[in-house]
Amino acid sequence: MTSKASNNNSGNNTWDSKTQTFHGGQEHFFIDNFVEDFSVTTNYLGTPKKALEAARIAMGQIHHYPAANQEPAKSRLAEFLWPKNFAEHHGRLLMGNGASELIDLVVRKALDQARERGIKNPTWKGGPWNVQYQEYQRSAATNGFKILDPSSKERADMICIVNPCNPTGDYLPIEEIKGWLEQNVAPKGTVMVDESMQLWHSADFRADSLINQHEFMLSMLERDQVSVHVMHSWTKIWSCTGLRVGSVICPTAQHCEALKKIQVPWSVNGPALKFVEAVVKDDEYLNKTWENTSRLRAHLISELEKIKGFKQQGWVCHGEPFLSWVWLDVRSDEVATKAVDLARAAGVPVRSGKPGYGCNTFVRIAVREEHQAAILISAWASL
Template sequence: MVESTCTKSVWDTKTQTFHGGQEHMFLNNFIEDFSVTTNYLSTPKGALEAAKQAIHDIHHYPAANQEPAKTCLAQFLWPTDYQQHHGRLLMGNGASELIDLVVRRCLKQQEGSSDSQPTWKGSPWNVQYQEYQRSATTNGFKILPPSSPDRVNMLCIVNPCNPTGDYFSVEPLKAWIKANIAAGGTVIVDESMQPWHSSDFRNDSLISEHAFAKEMWEQEKVSIHVMHSWTKIWSCTGLRIGSVICPTAEHCEALKKIQVPWSVNGPALKFVEAVVQDQDYLQETWQHTTRLRAHLVERLLSLNPEWIIHGKPFLSWVWVDMRTQAMADKAVELARQAGVPVRSGTPGYQCLSFVRVAVRKEPEVDVLISAWKSL
């Protein structure tokens, strides 16, 4: 058994994709959530207080233009030249809303083309976050396997890849895009987990590749979108904060035309205004996540040296191949019973022997390791 009955009831499996982060509400002995890839530091206190204070203004509509939060986020993304790129940035109710907007816009662009059915492909890795494929399937794209050599009308890659932990640095990423997208196509690169890379994350990210995005649009009519869910790095998944960087301001305007008004609520906007100023939080994230991840890996391999650990050292989780489905299922159940749920690789990903474990502080890791001593 990989899902409890109560967790299954949260999802309409006919229409929704399974996701972690739901079990805590059903556990009377809940200690820590290892099933989600949020920052081990929990929510930044100053930004949380700003969101709390914004509750007092809920009798007013939030800003329809998302300001000043959008400008604050633009300054965070591009500290020296944000004014040049501000018009290409759009915020949304989590990345999920923006994913659907871009997929629908791509579908509309493909109408009238010679292709009978537009094609979609994900990353070159065997599995990635499923919301992109779910949206593409819902909107009628033909889904090609990751191994397909064909160029596609829509290309979506999660980089770093959640859950596998694979990562393209920026130059190989650009080469992979060029080799896999058809002329006139749409690309989404999800960099939600990329800010964990280091304090120099911008220089290994597509957010800084303005010339590349311009070249692909002007020469190939390929529109590249860089997607972020900000709720992981700042541990605020309940607020739903996402953004997309479009290739041009005109692309951004096209998305706004089909976006519902006020999709980002007042507390979320105030949270963003405050959180982008919290440099100490990010410095602590970069300083300690790699150390804590290495500690987690060491503890896991001390239980079973035959387990295979996947993922880059800077990431906020580990992707563990426990070698058999029986062992992975038992690990999921034991973690749940101990109040420290982990993410099974079976629902959604169909990786039967895998478990995803978030990076957390040493005392909480001790609880998980203790729960798994019988494996």
Template structure:
């Protein structure tokens, strides 16, 4: 079903496709979007922007980019605005940074390594493989030319707080290397998320560039926290404005469409939405964990309490496959750990409201 949507020779499997094939669709547990759904005000702004689709969107991404910069750095956004670039989802920007890194190592085959955890979002490795990097295993102690870590890690739920993250980067990147830290799920941390994030570590980024010629990029896909995956909104914070300009040289013009720009301009003002997210996600996740372990106490649940999903080891591929099938039949698809991640006994389940969780738990009572 969803597997047939992807060209497996050229694309990496991703969740979020099955809903269109289900006549009895109720809720999508296969994607890690915010349980609240799309913010109403920002959605209305995107709808209104449709009336301007006979015009090109702003080539400089303004005023949306300034609005996003103000969200990231409320007190000193003007100082860092030049380091920010928006893109058509994080996927476009991932590819731009990988290609730019490749340019710097065109005399030999550069090396690439992912997070220290056994698996993470696959787009980074896919892009590195496509562009000819030599892929090293996470356990390989060698320093690499390009280091990519998803933090918090999707799907495993592992998380480095900011100081251990900085130490890990220093221990694994080669002089002159490129780092991408994907913090797409980090804003779920709390209202104080900026304090445990690389977005606030300006001095660290500056020192790594000036002393080691290591360029650190902080990547965000904004489509999860604001539940707007269909719009494709991403951003990257570069170590310097010069790095940002280099990416713009190879970025296609108008890659962020008009409705997406208007959505961003509006959504960063919706403080109540994020307050409700921080207030209830942890509670709803704990409820989901309790319900899952109530079915099978032997299941192992992975991930930090603040995250918008759980990574469940069901103990066997047979049970995980059956769980995926039963959820689909009930109209509440979950993410199998097999395609893409090759974690055969695992299933990823998004945090959702209690009534929607009831449907999933009922579907799994026969497991």
């Protein structure tokens, strides 16, 4: 059986290239022999069953508006983030329709603040990676920020870092990222740190996260009037990308209220709120995630290393051992294109590094179970 998307470059026809930034996860619409999606970095376990059932039940209430204050889902999420003192930080938390909505809110607020200070052309910088999730830069550019190269030594009015970096797999431990933020943001500037993939770190993920660095956030605010925001897209760790759930942790409750003023009401729908309310209680799901993801990732790499082209062409696997994907450099634009086509034809699409990222010799491969990975490895036997 062949793929309906055999001549389609990574599902690009689902995007308006003039107005939107390419994102993976669209090809299943076009593959008639679809088996598994290796193009998205979602949890290999799939959607948690209890939370999915809670969302299904909530569909029976869609004739009612969802809670405008996002409760009790927001309180349950706060308890998940800060198990010991969630009440202290609850006011700094805001949920949104995926992280993308919240990214745009913070960017718009940062632009207003920069122009209030008389800065006509505020600057934005990502990094320090050569590429990262593109929504931050897209929103900044759309709202009029001047985009600086990640290698620039200039302090920017707004800096955004994805840590761990999707797609490259780079990661800065907590003390290193704090140092990078201090060295790269301009006084009175705005910071966004995306920790969506940091949840895979371990059961002790909070210890190496900005979640528990409120004193640092306050010191940045008091010393340099820099506001630090921590972003989470919850759709990867809990494999619910179609539901659209994100959150932002602001430096203070006042910052959170300022975002809420420009957020459209009811941006998080009822089934999504019920999903979150249930999923944060699913300890078994997260424990399985932490127990098995690193093992499955190591297995995937060991199988990749058996492919003839791996040694002959010097392929390189990038990324931290705990991550839910492998960023693979096959050292050739032609080989990367062939790898993407072969995977798609076998019903197991991977993410090309070319559209969106401009990394023509790279492909991103999600961590999946051994029997699913075997299909991909078999498809690549001729590489």
